[in-house]
Amino acid sequence: MEDVRTLKELQLDALREVANIGAGHAATALSQMTNRTIMIAVPEVNVRPLEEVTDLVGRPDEVVAAVLMHMMGDLTGRTLVMFDERSARALCDILFRRSAGTTGEFGAMEQSGLKEAGNILASAYMNALSDFMGMMLVPSVPSLVVDLSAAVLTTTYLNFGHDRDFVFCVETSFRVEGDTQPLRGHFLLLPDTPSLRAIFDAIRLT
Amino acid sequence: MTGEILVRVADLRAGSGDEVLVTVGLGSCVAVLLHDPAVKVGGLAHVLLPSPALSRKDDNPAKFPQTAIPRLLELMAARGASGRRVTARLVGGASMFASLAAPGTIQMGERNVVACRQTLNQHGVALVGEATGGGFGRTVRLRVADGRVEISSVAHGTQIL
Numbered sequence: 001m002e003d004v005r006t007l008k009e010l011q012l013d014a015l016r017e018v019a020n021i022g023a024g025h026a027a028t029a030l031s032q033m034t035n036r037t038i039m040i041a042v043p044e045v046n047v048r049p050l051e052e053v054t055d056l057v058g059r060p061d062e063v064v065a066a067v068l069m070h071m072m073g074d075l076t077g078r079t080l081v082m083f084d085e086r087s088a089r090a091l092c093d094i095l096f097r098r099s100a101g102t103t104g105e106f107g108a109m110e111q112s113g114l115k116e117a118g119n120i121l122a123s124a125y126m127n128a129l130s131d132f133m134g135m136m137l138v139p140s141v142p143s144l145v146v147d148l149s150a151a152v153l154t155t156t157y158l159n160f161g162h163d164r165d166f167v168f169c170v171e172t173s174f175r176v177e178g179d180t181q182p183l184r185g186h187f188l189l190l191p192d193t194p195s196l197r198a199i200f201d202a203i204r205l206t
Numbered sequence: 207m208t209g210e211i212l213v214r215v216a217d218l219r220a221g222s223g224d225e226v227l228v229t230v231g232l233g234s235c236v237a238v239l240l241h242d243p244a245v246k247v248g249g250l251a252h253v254l255l256p257s258p259a260l261s262r263k264d265d266n267p268a269k270f271p272q273t274a275i276p277r278l279l280e281l282m283a284a285r286g287a288s289g290r291r292v293t294a295r296l297v298g299g300a301s302m303f304a305s306l307a308a309p310g311t312i313q314m315g316e317r318n319v320v321a322c323r324q325t326l327n328q329h330g331v332a333l334v335g336e337a338t339g340g341g342f343g344r345t346v347r348l349r350v351a352d353g354r355v356e357i358s359s360v361a362h363g364t365q366i367l
Binding site: 061063140143146147148158159 | 214215216217230231232233234235254255260261262263266269300301302303304305306307313314315341342343344345359360361
């Protein structure tokens with residue numbers, strides 16, 4: 001399992017299924033948190049050369065609120081929950097019971113709220129993976145930044161990842177249904193390459 | 207010729223005249239900005255990694271300072287720039303998500319900045335300004351006509367270096 005480009009269709013399907021279970025539980029948590037219906041898309045496995053890391057998810061010049069967490073235990077890697085700026089404001093409106101469109105700056109309270117929301121979603125995601133695969137997964141503390149998507153993605157991969165040539169993620173986008181304000185975002189699972197083998201072994205895909 | 211030239215991640219470009227070189231969303235990456243005021247020639251390299259040893263695939267010189275800086279100096283020389291007059295500024299090398307970094311480790315951003323300084327020094331290019339480090343991303347514009355460097359960030363607005 002040296003190279004993510006050589007993954008077979010069956011293995012990609014397995015990763016999408018794993019992501020679907022994780023994102024499904026995270027969506028349930030988000031639904032309970034916001035009292036809204038959440039729709040999740042079919043997960044995608046994105047593989048890109050390092051030079052194209054900024055095109056992995058969303059637009060490079062878009063401002064995002066991103067919560068990064070380490071995943072430790074039987075699998076190692078990271079999870080990244082990303083909201084575009086408008087969606088992050090809409091989420092703050094909901095979390096702090098404000099009327100729609102009233103969150104302005106991301107102050108200490110907004111940042112704390114977004115970080116905790118990201119923490120809950122990523123932990124729900126990891127718990128589901130842990131149950132499904134019979135593994136022990138331990139999340140780290142969450143870390144939030146509100147910054148350009150390009151800066152978030154390059155830092156996530158270069159500072160915390162290990163593969164310097166090809167980058168990949170298992171991405172599930174989600175959106176809140178039936179609201180005047182759009183609220184959408186992405187769950188990203190970023191297993192370290194050696195952990196892919198552990199995932200395939202756990203679901204008995206050899 | 208006028209207009210903004212977008213320099214992507216792991217890319218480098220030289221410009222002259224009224225051109226503006228732009229790179230968007232530097233996190234731990236570093237933008238090396240070179241400028242020769244006498245002939246109004248500038249260059250921008252968006253480097254990712256502090257050493258080619260960190261990569262198996264090292265065919266892209268723009269990824270690393272050790273290869274990007276000499277290549278950029280060549281491109282600028284072709285437009286009439288002289289190595290003796292060229293000055294350098296460095297922007298980027300941030301440590302975002304700093305609370306997740308393992309204690310005692312040197313961050314990729316800082317390593318990138320150090321490698322850029324060393325490479326500039328080896329090529330005898332004077333480093334005249336830096337906006338590096340911190341926990342936030344930066345977008346940078348180099349106006350080739352007068353060497354003005356404008357840095358903007360989500361967290362701290364716009365500054366001139």
